[in-house]
Amino acid sequence: MATKKSVSSLKEAELKGKRVFVRVDLNVPLDDHFNITDDTRIRAAVPTIKYLMDYKAKVILSSHLGRPKGVTPKFSLKPLVPRLSELLGVEVKMANDCIGEEVPNMVAELPEGSVLLLENVRFYKEEEKNDPEFAKKLASLADVYVNDAFGTAHRAHASTEGVAKYLKPAVAGFLMQKELDYLVGAVANPKKPFAAIVGGSKVSTKIGVIESLLEKVDILILGGGMIFTFYKAQGYSVGSSLVEEDKLDLANSLVEKAKAKGVSLLLPADVVIADKFAADANSKVCITVHSNFLST
Secondary structure (H helix, E strand, O other), X not given: OOOOOEHHHOOHHHHOOOEEEEEOOOOOOEOOOOOEOOOHHHHHHHHHHHHHHHOOOEEEEEOOOOOOOOOOHHHOOHHHHHHHHXXXXXXXXXXXXXXXXXXXXHHHOOOOOOEEEOOOHHHOHHHHOOOHHHHHHHHOOOOEEEEOOHHHOOOOOHHHHHHHHXXXXXXXXXXXXXXXXXXXXXXXXXXOOOEEEEOOOOOOOOHHHHHHXXXXXXXXXXXXXXXXXXXXXXXXOOOOOOOOHHHHHHHHHHHHHHHHOOOEEEOOOOEEEEOOOOOOOOEEEEOOOOHHHHOO
16 A cells, blocks of 8 residues: 555545644744734644544644743743634643643543644753654654644654654645645756745754755845854854854855855845844844944
8 A cells, every 4th residue: 555645645534533643833923912923824734634623533733832941831832722723613622731641631532523732842852852752752642643844844853753753654734745745846847047045043954955955046045043154154243143153164165065056145135133132122224234233
């Protein structure tokens, strides 16, 4: 029998009454009162969740929120429950943890077609370390694994990669499949000139992507926090902006590799600088990047 790779290949016989662990990306922005300011990622997860509900699966949702260092109340997923319940048309249950004695009991009590949201998996350092024992504990909650968290799929964490080793079938959700289908088509047979935009906070997590794209694109545009590592590598002062000090040589080597391949590697021509990271900060836009502008 062919290996099932997409959730659409799973039907009632494989889903009814089954516990399905779904890794979603609910890393949404919250204001100071814990109100969701943009629910795009929640809405993007709905089709996969509803599909599983329709086939009477017991849906267990797992996600991260922010970058907590241990259990951090402001990064709890609890504020997401009302909006998620509204979009799904059911009352989503919320666990106080993602492992531990309470969670298996809540899973056991789930009716078919219902949804349980686990607490932030990044409350455990083992998540980002892809600790096998932690992955096994997550996997023990379910029978089937679905990854629909495209935004975190490049990271080999316990809930995105580790769990898949212990649950079969392990398949992609609708959002993941859509993005993968698009990427395969765009990269395998691109229209020229071919430009790509890569963002993110760290160069270190994008090395493979950038190097791969340099073999295919005509223009590579970089954005996000990682631009400051490139700026500093080129001699600019970046104040207290996020920089991977041990990746400065790598940043320069990627710039040189782009030049050698005739790829235009572009960094933003302007940035917003501020005296602090807050809504009421004093800020201004710098059109041209100079060291004196980027000092804070």
